[in-house]
Amino acid sequence: AQKVTQAQTEISVVEKEDVTLDCVYETRDTTYYLFWYKQPPSGELVFLIRRNSFDEQNEISGRYSWNFQKSTSSFNFTITASQVVDSAVYFCALSEETSGSRLTFGEGTQLTVNP
């Protein structure tokens, strides 16, 4: 069965600090997809990134970067030079090939960036 764990319930930083959100997953499939979503205070879910299990190359998008390590079953998300607008709940999610694209979400991490 698939499982996603986000051990950090809440993180609070001061603007311009770097912050890393941890995500650890469990799966028995060899083909799977990992996702990060952002949920701002307005409540909608904003897609950030998708990674498949065969692509371990790290990705950078502006101030966002993702570190995918199959050896430790982790898919961590780093925000560089955080801004107040980054304050949100962030969810990591997993979809196994055999699950027919059903998503299993982690519990979410509430990030607060203070000015």
Added chain:
Amino acid sequence: DADVTQTPRNRITKTGKRIMLECSQTKGHDRMYWYRQDPGLGLRLIYYSFDVKDINKGEISDGYSVSRQAQAKFSLSLESAIPNQTALYFCATSDASGRPLYEQFFGPGTRLTVL
């Protein structure tokens, strides 16, 4: 116009009432999902449908039922609402045959309060 819409966006109801949440999509996707979000628990899958004649229970289907009236419409019903069904409900869609695979597109959410 949004690709995935949910109605109503907010609803307050009383214990024992029957309530229906509706989801419509214009993406032409065959797969649709209902999730609920509770603080600290992330999103959990209630029901999912891979086509009009294929409906499946998710991890927390008790107390809920669904109807897939057409490819574009997927409704979630609470036959007799109870307070612990107070949550934020999300509808999502995905395309089994297109690209990108395994990515789900979420509606804006319905905030339901059961008094």
